[in-house]
Amino acid sequence: xxxxxxxxxxxxxxxxxxxxxxxxxxxxxxxxxxxxxxxxxxxxxxxxxxxxxxxxxxxxxxxxxxxxxxxxxxxxxxxxxxxxxxxxxxxxxxxxxxxxxxxxxxxxxxxxxxxxxxxxxxxxxxxxxxxxxxxxxxxxxxxxxxxxxxxxxxxxxxxxxxxxxxxxxxxxxxxxxxxxxxxxxxxxxxxxxxxxxxxxxxxxxxxxxxxxxxxxxxxxxxxxxxxxxxxxxxxxxxxxxxxxxxxxxxxxxxxxxxxxxxxxxxxxxxxxxxxxxxxxxxxxxxxxxxxxxxxxxxxxxxxxxxxxxxxxxxxxxxxxxxxxxxxxxxxxxxxxxxxxxxxxxxxxxxxxxxxxxxxxxxxxxxxxxxxxx
Amino acid sequence: xxxxxxxxxxxxxxxxxxxxxxxxxxxxxxxxxxxxxxxxxxxxxxxxxxxxxxxxxxxxxxxxxxxxxxxxxxxxxxxxxxxxxxxxxxxxxxxxxxxxxxxxxxxxxxxxxxxxxxxxxxxxxxxxxxxxxxxxxxxxxxxxxxxxxxxxxxxxxxxxxxxxxxxxxxxxxxxxxxxxxxxxxxxxxxxxxxxxxxxxxxxxxxxxxxxxxxxxxxxxxxxxxxxxxxxx
Ligand SMILES: [Zn+2]
Numbered sequence: 001x002x003x004x005x006x007x008x009x010x011x012x013x014x015x016x017x018x019x020x021x022x023x024x025x026x027x028x029x030x031x032x033x034x035x036x037x038x039x040x041x042x043x044x045x046x047x048x049x050x051x052x053x054x055x056x057x058x059x060x061x062x063x064x065x066x067x068x069x070x071x072x073x074x075x076x077x078x079x080x081x082x083x084x085x086x087x088x089x090x091x092x093x094x095x096x097x098x099x100x101x102x103x104x105x106x107x108x109x110x111x112x113x114x115x116x117x118x119x120x121x122x123x124x125x126x127x128x129x130x131x132x133x134x135x136x137x138x139x140x141x142x143x144x145x146x147x148x149x150x151x152x153x154x155x156x157x158x159x160x161x162x163x164x165x166x167x168x169x170x171x172x173x174x175x176x177x178x179x180x181x182x183x184x185x186x187x188x189x190x191x192x193x194x195x196x197x198x199x200x201x202x203x204x205x206x207x208x209x210x211x212x213x214x215x216x217x218x219x220x221x222x223x224x225x226x227x228x229x230x231x232x233x234x235x236x237x238x239x240x241x242x243x244x245x246x247x248x249x250x251x252x253x254x255x256x257x258x259x260x261x262x263x264x265x266x267x268x269x270x271x272x273x274x275x276x277x278x279x280x281x282x283x284x285x286x287x288x289x290x291x292x293x294x295x296x297x298x299x300x301x302x303x304x305x306x307x308x309x310x311x312x313x314x315x316x317x318x319x320x321x322x323x324x325x326x327x328x329x330x331x332x333x334x335x336x337x338x339x340x341x342x343x344x345x346x347x348x349x350x351x352x353x354x355x356x357x358x359x360x361x362x363x364x365x366x367x368x369x370x371x372x373x
Numbered sequence: 374x375x376x377x378x379x380x381x382x383x384x385x386x387x388x389x390x391x392x393x394x395x396x397x398x399x400x401x402x403x404x405x406x407x408x409x410x411x412x413x414x415x416x417x418x419x420x421x422x423x424x425x426x427x428x429x430x431x432x433x434x435x436x437x438x439x440x441x442x443x444x445x446x447x448x449x450x451x452x453x454x455x456x457x458x459x460x461x462x463x464x465x466x467x468x469x470x471x472x473x474x475x476x477x478x479x480x481x482x483x484x485x486x487x488x489x490x491x492x493x494x495x496x497x498x499x500x501x502x503x504x505x506x507x508x509x510x511x512x513x514x515x516x517x518x519x520x521x522x523x524x525x526x527x528x529x530x531x532x533x534x535x536x537x538x539x540x541x542x543x544x545x546x547x548x549x550x551x552x553x554x555x556x557x558x559x560x561x562x563x564x565x566x567x568x569x570x571x572x573x574x575x576x577x578x579x580x581x582x583x584x585x586x587x588x589x590x591x592x593x594x595x596x597x598x599x600x601x602x603x604x605x
Contacts, residue, residue, distance in 0.1 A: 061441065061592035068445045068586065072456050086457060102442045105408045109446040110453050112412030117426055117457035355412045 018090040018346045021078070022339025023114075025107025026099025026127045027157050028052060028063040030070035032078035033336030034089075035343050038144070040137040041082035043329060043336035046070040049198070056191045057184070058156065060100045067106035075114075078335070086118050091352070093342025096124035096370055097363030099157065104359040112355045121352035123342050124370035126363055127333075128153060129171050131299040132164055133341030134334075140297075140326040150174075150293035152284045154308065155300030155333070156183030156198070159240055159280065161287045162365060167341065168348035173365040174287045175238025178221070182276055183302050185242035189249050189272050193265050203269045204305050210270030217248050217275035219282075230290050238287040245275055277308045285315045295322045303331040345369050374430050374575070377415070377454070378568030381407045381447025382439025382467035382499075383491055383542065383561035387414045389422055390568040396422050398565050407446035415454065426458035433571040435467035435562055437587035438499040438525050439491070448584050463571055463581035467491075468541075470566035472503045472519040475540040475554055483508030486522065487554065488534065490543025491561060493527050498543040499589065500533060501525045515573055527589040 017037015024031035028048045034041040048066030052058050079085065094111035097104055108124070115122035132151040135141050149164040159177040164170070180188070183200055190199025195206065220241030221227075228234030249272055256263045288296055298312055303325055316323040330336060345368070354372035376390045385407040389396040399414035401407075419426065434451035437444045455462035468489040481487055484507050490500040501524025506517035523534075530547035533539070537552075541560050544553035574581055 055594050059592055059594035062594060064441065064445060065586075065588070065592070068449050071449055072452050075453075075456070102445075105442055106445055106449050109408040109411065110449045112408070113415075113450040113453035114457060116412050116416045117454050355416065356409060358406070358409045 018343055019084065019088055020339045020342040020346065021089050021092050022335040022337070022342055023092065023094040023107045023111045024127070024333055024335045024338045025067045025103050026095045026097070027103060027333055028058045028066070029333040030067050030074050030107075031333060031335030031338070032074045033334055033339040034078055034082040034084060035137055035336060035339040037343055037347070038136045038340070040336055041084065042078045043334050044074055044078035044081055045334050046074045053197045056197045057187050060102055063100060064102040064106055067103055071106065071110045089118065089120055091121045091123060091342060091346055093123040093125050093338045093345070095127045095130065095338055096357060097127065097360035099127055099361060101359060101361040104361065108359050115355055122355060123345055123350065124353035124357045125338060125341050125345065126365060126368050128158065128160060128162065128365050129167065129368045130337040130341040132162065132171070132297055133167055133344055134299065134326055134330045134337035135297050135324065136167075136344060137336060137340045138327055138330050140324060140330065146295040146322070148292055148294040149297065150288050150291070150295070151297045151299060152280070152312070153300040154182045154280060154298070154302035156187065157181050158300065160365070161238055161284050163291050163293060166348075168345045168350060168368060171365050171368060174291060175240070175283060177240045177242060178236065179241050179243040180246070182240070182242060182280060183300070185246055185276060186302070188246045192246070192250050192253055193269060195269070200302055200305055203273055204307060206266050207270040207273045207307065210264070210266030210268070212270040212274035214264065214267035215252055215271040217271055218244055219275060219279040220244050222279060238283050240279060240283060242276065245272065273307050277305070277311050280308065281311045281315050284312070285319050285321065288321050289319055293321065295324065298323060298325045299331050301332045304328050374572055375424065375428060376431055376433055376568045376572060377419075377429050378433040378564040378571065379411065379415075379447045379451050380435030380467055380470060380562045380564040380567045381411065381443045382435045382437045385410050385414070385443065385447070386564035387411065387418060388563070388565035388568050389418050389424065390565065390572065393569065393572070395565045400563065404440065404443060407443040411446060411450050415450070426454060427460065429458065429460045431461040431463055431571070431575070433463050433465055433568050434584050435470065435564070435567050436464040436582065436584055437467050438493070438527060438589045439467060440494060441588060444586055448586055452584060462584060464584040465567050465571050465581065466501075466521070466525060466587065467562040467567065468499065468501045468525055469521070469570050470562040471541050471557070471560055472501070473570050474560065474563070474566050475557055476505045476519045477516065478556065480554055480556065481505040481538070486537055488537045488539040488551070490530070490533065490539050490541045490551065492542050492546055496529060497527055498530050498533070498547065499525055499527050500543065502534060502537065515576055518570060518573055525587060525589065
């Protein structure tokens with residue numbers, strides 16, 4: 001299969017930019033998005049979130065089963081919504097990783113079948129970089145991705161700070177969580193507090209009624225031995241850890257109960273949220289400052305969190321960093337972000353990945369598009 | 374009748390059938406790379422045969438039972454191909470393919486009962502009970518298919534019905550629990566046989582099933598219990 005020639009109107013239908021169909025299945029959202037260059041034509045998503053509620057977290061096997069049932073209907077709905085046919089598509093992009101292994105497998109197998117059946121080139125791309133690539137569509141960055149760009153990704157599956165030199169060829173991971181993702185910490189804490197799933201919105205809501213300074217919960221990996229200095233960085237200068245926080249919340253609840261006192265759920269929720277948001281934003285801004293990042297994109301499902309947006313905005317402003325947050329439907333996992341990154345890779349002259357590649361649940365962020373295997 | 378058949382309930386297998394002829398066949402013994410090998414196999418088989426997807430009369434998929442991840446790779450592939458090409462899509466229970474192979478081999482007495490069993494991992498087998506055709510095939514234009522008596526089920530080999538010979542990999546895995554049918558102790562469902570089963574059913578005017586997967590097991594997810602309260 002040949003690469004799409006973005007400069008040739010014959011391969012792009014004469015319209016600005018290639019017509020790309022993106023497929024996402026790395027967690028619990030089955031997404032199919034279609035873009036024409038930087039123009040978003042559809043962002044169709046089928047979520048299995050409701051099926052995970054009673055378990056208090058995403059169950060990989062349930063997510064994988066849902067992807068199988070949702071794929072063809074979501075594809076059909078996306079084509080209808082965009083008003084395009086498969087014939088008109090220039091290329092297909094699919095999330096190859098990182099993500100849940102069994103879930104990724106469904107989207108990748110589907111994308112390969114789609115590539116075989118249509119004869120279109122297929123690009124196997126990186127989910128994390130796609131969270132940044134989505135900034136190219138939906139009017140997020142009107143003039144395209146700005147220079148000195150960084151991305152803070154916070155969701156149930158990941159917590160990362162990236163430096164983005166070139167979206168198609170140069171992305172670097174500056175820091176990430178070493179255990180739970182921030183969204184996972186919200187879910188686990190919400191379960192301890194009896195607030196249900198997903199934990200983020202429930203805790204954010206309740207936190208408004210509580211005192212964020214009532215309890216001082218730990219800020220993971222903030223000690224000098226982990227931080228070091230700008231000149232001599234410690235081993236986890238820009239990394240996060242949230243597993244100790246969840247334990248601290250559980251211990252706090254137990255102390256109130258053991259003392260026969262009513263558990264101040266709102267105060268705990270507010271204090272927990274403050275601990276998460278404080279450490280995420282302080283380390284992210286530190287990484288930006290020390291890597292010359294002056295434009296920060298906030299993405300991932302937890303970007304919808306009121307307090308995270310507030311404190312990120314405040315600290316970015318103080319540091320002279322311009323903060324941009326895509327629309328909520330573009331922050332959560334979706335196919336449009338995969339299509340958007342695919343379009344950038346095509347425009348950059350990237351080669352397709354063929355159809356023999358495998359999924360990679362821990363695909364490093366430096367691997368933006370898989371080479372033909 | 375031109376059929377493309379896929380079965381990923383155990384190995385990843387693909388076959389192109391023109392009437393009763395197997396035009397091309399692909400099989401990979403690796404049970405953990407279905408998502409890698411399936412699409413290239415389909416592409417190569419069709420290209421070598423000079424067949425366009427839209428020329429097919431149907432796509433046929435083995436619906437299991439089988440290990441979940443591999444099974445899904447085959448089903449989503451079959452569904453997507455059929456959707457794009459606009460051709461009918463049919464499901465066949467994967468164990469039916471092995472039952473057909475055993476009956477066609479002539480090693481089973483006519484009208485006798487037998488088991489088909491495959492590897493369900495975790496010390497268990499997927500199995501079903503069949504009756505071989507009565508044998509009065511002279512009057513028929515097409516061979517008769519074995520009759521499904523019971524199943525499919527999943528369970529320990531020790532729990533299989535006693536006294537019936539078994540066709541399939543379960544015989545090789547659990548020789549102490551079952552009597553193997555000669556030549557079939559390491560056999561897995563194959564797309565070529567699956568396609569033949571589908572063809573015979575279509576010729577007989579029978580309705581085929583859809584491609585809903587036969588997982589036979591729930592996901593391992595457990596609903597978390599209530600947190601224990603600390604007491605003073
Ligand atoms: Zn994500």
